[in-house]
Amino acid sequence: MDRKWDLRLLFASGGMPSSHSALCTALTTSVALCHGVADSLFPVCLGFSLIVMYDAIGVRRHAGMQAEVLNMIVEDLFQGHPISQRKLKELLGHTPSQVFAGAMLGILVACFCCQSCSVAT
Numbered sequence: 001m002d003r004k005w006d007l008r009l010l011f012a013s014g015g016m017p018s019s020h021s022a023l024c025t026a027l028t029t030s031v032a033l034c035h036g037v038a039d040s041l042f043p044v045c046l047g048f049s050l051i052v053m054y055d056a057i058g059v060r061r062h063a064g065m066q067a068e069v070l071n072m073i074v075e076d077l078f079q080g081h082p083i084s085q086r087k088l089k090e091l092l093g094h095t096p097s098q099v100f101a102g103a104m105l106g107i108l109v110a111c112f113c114c115q116s117c118s119v120a121t
Contacts, residue, residue, distance in 0.1 A: 018056055018094045021102030022109070024049035029110035034117035053103065056094045 028045040035041055071087050094102070 017105050018053070018099045018102030020056055021049075021053050021094070021099045022106035024052045025103040025106030026110040026113075027106075029107045030114050030117075033110065033114040049103075053099050057096055057099050061094060 024045075028042070028049045031039065031041050031045045074086075
């Protein structure tokens, strides 16, 4: 197996860690740190984060798995035909560990960036 660096993957969907999860959890954590969990904005951010992470693990990941199967079918059935050269994107979603790593990264970044925020009690 020949492994090479593909810098295009930095700007593609899928991979480790999940940038979508990192962004959403950073937003949610920042709202919690700066406004408190009792603020009405917190449950909105939390719901948004959970939907994005669920989608990354579920729907988008399974769409990528289906694309992988379809690419194999098209390659076998249309071998030599121009349509066999067109590939569906297979890296769409994330594994649970990629989403978890993204969520942890988002929380760490938010904690670092929001050190000066404190909720008035």
